[in-house]
Amino acid sequence: MSALKNFLSIADLEREALRRMPACVRGYVCGGTEDGQSLQESRHHFGRWGFVHRGLRNVEQRSTKVSLWGQEYSLPMGFAPTGFSAIVMHDCDAALASVAREAQIPFIISGASTVPLERLQAESQQRCWYQAYLPGDMERVRPLLDRLRKAQIEVLVITIDTCVAANRENLQRLRFTVPFQFSGKLLLDGMLHPRWSLNVFLRTLLQQGIPRFANLAHSEGPAITQNPSNGFRGERDRLSWEHIRAIRALWPGKLVLKGVMHPDDARLAVESGADALIVSTHGGRQLDGCISPLQALPEVKAAVPQDFPVLIDGGFRRGTDVLKALALGARMVFTGRPQLFGAAVAGRDGIRHAVSIFRSELMTDMALLGCAHMDEITADLLRPVGETSRP
Numbered sequence: 001m002s003a004l005k006n007f008l009s010i011a012d013l014e015r016e017a018l019r020r021m022p023a024c025v026r027g028y029v030c031g032g033t034e035d036g037q038s039l040q041e042s043r044h045h046f047g048r049w050g051f052v053h054r055g056l057r058n059v060e061q062r063s064t065k066v067s068l069w070g071q072e073y074s075l076p077m078g079f080a081p082t083g084f085s086a087i088v089m090h091d092c093d094a095a096l097a098s099v100a101r102e103a104q105i106p107f108i109i110s111g112a113s114t115v116p117l118e119r120l121q122a123e124s125q126q127r128c129w130y131q132a133y134l135p136g137d138m139e140r141v142r143p144l145l146d147r148l149r150k151a152q153i154e155v156l157v158i159t160i161d162t163c164v165a166a167n168r169e170n171l172q173r174l175r176f177t178v179p180f181q182f183s184g185k186l187l188l189d190g191m192l193h194p195r196w197s198l199n200v201f202l203r204t205l206l207q208q209g210i211p212r213f214a215n216l217a218h219s220e221g222p223a224i225t226q227n228p229s230n231g232f233r234g235e236r237d238r239l240s241w242e243h244i245r246a247i248r249a250l251w252p253g254k255l256v257l258k259g260v261m262h263p264d265d266a267r268l269a270v271e272s273g274a275d276a277l278i279v280s281t282h283g284g285r286q287l288d289g290c291i292s293p294l295q296a297l298p299e300v301k302a303a304v305p306q307d308f309p310v311l312i313d314g315g316f317r318r319g320t321d322v323l324k325a326l327a328l329g330a331r332m333v334f335t336g337r338p339q340l341f342g343a344a345v346a347g348r349d350g351i352r353h354a355v356s357i358f359r360s361e362l363m364t365d366m367a368l369l370g371c372a373h374m375d376e377i378t379a380d381l382l383r384p385v386g387e388t389s390r391p
């Protein structure tokens with residue numbers, strides 16, 4: 001889609017996506033919790049670090065490739081799990097999986113997604129990671145692990161920051177709930193956005209009926225308008241490190257904990273047998289009042305062995321944001337909203353465009369920083385803005 005070339009940055013895509021999405025979709029995708037401090041921090045902390053670039057380093061042959069567990073990725077980036085993405089674009093999860101495959105980046109299937117993970121695995125040639133919202137009940141966890149093994153999922157990501165539903169006041173005001181319920185406000189919203197109503201809402205209803213909780217448990221769950229048995233969040237508040245250790249003993253693949261912010265949790269993750277962790281505040285959608293993942297990163301990194309992969313997400317919108325996290329020790333960066341903005345603007349092409357914006361910014365910015373390879377991006381290239389000491 002040639003008009004996409006006019007969207008020069010992720011912020012450009014975001015502006016257009018906001019215009020196209022009904023208020024409830026906008027609120028769901030963009031919103032945070034309570035006063036939005038965690039959300040704002042995740043964006044603003046990038047400005048508190050600045051580069052000190054190097055010159056004359058011959059950066060003609062540059063590569064953005066990284067590898068993790070023997071798998072090479074074309075970017076130090078991947079798609080974070082985003083539940084209910086079907087609300088942004090018809091069959092959005094399948095589009096995310098196939099664009100991730102083309103772009104050679106990881107895609108994490110959300111436990112709250114609506115396209116069966118087996119289809120997403122086929123779409124991505126068996127390369128998806130899977131993110132679980134687990135109850136603290138091993139009897140319910142075991143059959144899910146069996147399903148994942150059968151689907152040849154190799155990386156299991158357990159989200160640890162959602163033990164209860166957060167206070168999403170913005171969604172309450174918009175009458176947007178999970179499970180999904182129709183309301184007069186939603187219908188009016190849809191009428192004011194006919195393109196979304198036709199291309200997303202009606203198309204989904206006509207082609208697949210009401211979407212289902214396809215990947216929350218060992219088998220496909222009920223329609224998203226109904227509560228799954230044990231509730232959508234049933235017994236998540238009982239999940240503990242004991243469960244992580246029990247899962248480690250059963251799960252042969254890689255195990256990643258998402259939502260780690262405290263250095264003691266990072267140490268516990270290592271002790272419990274995790275293979276990696278994701279520093280994250282869930283895009284500002286769970287506990288409000290948090291520091292940004294980028295601010296937490298150096299302390300978390302210092303708490304784990306040098307070669308233990310520390311991944312991060314939250315607020316990344318620029319290639320320079322990604323480079324700052326790599327300099328502070330992150331192995332890879334994940335994004336949630338940017339690819340959804342692309343999807344809302346131009347479907348699959350829009351998702352591709354979001355990836356290509358990051359790719360081209362990274363290629364330019366790494367050269368300007370004086371680096372030809374991702375492993376040259378180190379902490380000595382960063383300083384806290386306004387101070388003279390080194391990180």
Ligand SMILES: Cc1cc2nc3c(=O)[nH]c(=O)nc-3n(C[C@H](O)[C@H](O)[C@H](O)COP(=O)(O)O)c2cc1C
Binds near residue numbers: 112316337
């Ligand atoms: C619409 C939406 C849905 C999300 N759903 C999930 C989910 O199902 N599971 C999960 O672990 N995180 C979920 N997240 C959080 C993301 O995985 C990620 O942590 C966050 O979006 C990163 O911040 P960013 O959007 O600023 O890139 C969701 C985020 C968004 C925006």
